[in-house]
Amino acid sequence: MAGIDGFGTALQRGDGATPTEVFTTIANVTSINPPSMERETLDVTAHDTANGWREFVGGLKDGGEVSADVNYDPAEHDVLVADFDDENPRNYRIVFPDPDATTWSFSAILTGFEPEAPFDDKLAASLTWKVTGKPTLTDES
Template identity: 70%
Template sequence: MAGIDGFGTQLKRGDGATPSETFTGIGEMTSIGGPSLARDTYDVTTHGSPDQWREFIGGLKDGGEVSGDVNYDPSLHDFLVADLEDKSPRTYQIVFPDPEQTTWTFKAILTGFEPSAPFDDKLSASLTWKVSGKPTLS
């Protein structure tokens, strides 16, 4: 049987300490997406390109964004609102629930925090981070 149950995946936030940073899970996460890796391409087509097909080379890479949703608890998630004030990237980790505890580690800036309070449902918040630099998979 193929596939791994995503239940138990964690998004962890680093405390910035050196030389040994400590990571703490962001509580009440309901979904985690990303990083959305991408690469630019540059068109290098010439009048002599074979059979009139466009040709490309790879350009700069982009770590994209990481997104997440939480069951919003203002007393538990106040630090996220404060993170919007940070101009410098912070280190985060996405830890998957596979036996190897596969981990994406990346630096990112919180760029979006959108709470929602419907009259007939739970408090929630959608979060967006812009990845800065190269994410590493281990």
């Protein structure tokens, strides 16, 4: 069988405590997009480059963004509004429902909190975080 069912994936928010940070699952998440990492390339082509083909080397890396959609519940999610006001990054992680409990851990700043309240549907919100530094992919096996 190929593929893993995404149901049960958890988005968790760290409390910033030291030495042992505690992570709490953000409730009512309906969709999560893990870090969208990118890398720049630097053009190192010179007049004496062989055969006239451009040459590149890897440049700076960017942890990208993480986004999530939630069934918005002010009692559950207003702590995230407070994160939006915070200038300092917070630790988050995404825990996948695979047998190894694969986890993306990352530090990020909440850059977008977009709630909606349509007259004919549920309260919802879209959240966006800008990752700072290197996201870490691990498993518990």
